[in-house]
Amino acid sequence: MVGFDDDLIQIKDRLNGQPSKREVISIVGMGGTGKTTLARNVYDDPLIVYHFHVRAWVTISQEYCVRDILLGLLDSLRKLNDKMHRESEDELAEHFYKILRPGKYLIVMEDVWNTQAWDDFRRLFPDSNNGNRILLTTRLMNVALYAGSINFLHQMHFLYDDEGWKLLFAEMFGKEYLYNPRLEEIGREIARNCRGLPLAIVVIGGILSKLDCTYEVWENVAEKIHSITATAANRCSEILSLSCNQLPLRLKACFLYMGIFPEYYEIHVSKLIKLYMGSRKISKSS
Structure with missing residues (x-):
């Protein structure tokens, strides 16, 4: 949550404040x-947990099934049973x-991509006039404005x-570099080259944590990031590719298996292990 303390306070105030109608x-x-x-930090905040009797979290994404989302919501509320699956x-x-109607609820709808998604689910949220709230995350301004008031819109900043x-x-x-002013100088340049994008900074930080703490190594990383952010339209994807390129060969093959699963799919460790073992057998036999 570095740099987002004020955002956290603003969202909490909007959730806990007026009006009493559903917003x-x-x-x-x-x-x-x-x-x-x-959204996760707000959802797990002790004050929010105390303030809302019922809380549920669901990820919508670009492709969704209404029935699966309903099962996910009931599971998030810990009300799902075997009968409901049928x-x-x-x-x-x-x-x-019926679960939402009596109490005061907070529902998080993460990663909403179109207005149809809001139309599909808005009927599920009763307005009991007791301060019920839906917290929605989206990349698209038109979706945010369609679902709620501009007065309850929070735009992320870099x-x-x-x-x-x-x-x-x-x-x-844990890295021993702070006593070297040259490393801090190049480190700040690396952070600037990420153009204030938190995910990019986190990825690059993970890469640097595994590399040698030398000025030459860090300078090389800074140059790569600068060339990406200066030319690429999709800067975040390009920076993420740096993280993949840093993996050893054996882990690159494992990482590629993630591509066969749909977005937001719950990946079971046992299935991944079987895939990894199968790929190793194939590589040995060939």
């Missing part, structure tokens, strides 16, 4: 700006609505230079 608070920003991190979409919706350096330092915690 949608939208967190808007491009990928990698920290929308999910901010019930219809309307029956699941009725269960969910980190300032000092905040970027602070986050980069946090990711490299």
Whole structure:
């Protein structure tokens, strides 16, 4: 949450404040700006936990199934049972609505990509006039404005230079470089070259934490990031590719297996192990 203390306070105030009617608070920003991190910190905040009797978290994403989302919401509320898996979409919706109606609830809808998603789920959220809230994260301004009022819209910002350096330092915690002014100077340049994008800074910090603490090594990283951010349209994806390129060959093959799973799919460790073992057998036989 480096650089987002004020954002956290603002979101909490909007959740706990007026009006008493149901409201949608939208967190808007491009990928990698920290929308999910901010929403998660709000969701788990002790004051929010105390303030809302019922809380649920669900990820929508670009492709979704309404029935699966309903099952996910009920599971988040710890109300899902074996019988519900056999019930219809309307029956699941009725269960969910009845659970929400008596209490004061907070629902997080993460990663909403279109207005149709809001239309599909808005009927599930009763307005009991007791301060119910929906916290929605999206990359798209039109989705945020469609779902809620502009007065309840929170736009993410990029980190300032000092905040970027602070986050980069946090990711490299334990490295013995602070006594070298030259390393701090190049470290600040690396953070600036990430253009204030938190995800990019975290990724680069992870890379640096595994490299030698020498000026030459860090300077090389700084030059690579500068060339990416100066020319690439999708800067975050290009910076993430640096992280993949730093992996040893045996781990690159494992990482590629992530591509066969859908977005936000729950990946079981046992399945990954079988895939890894199968690839090793193939490579040995060939």
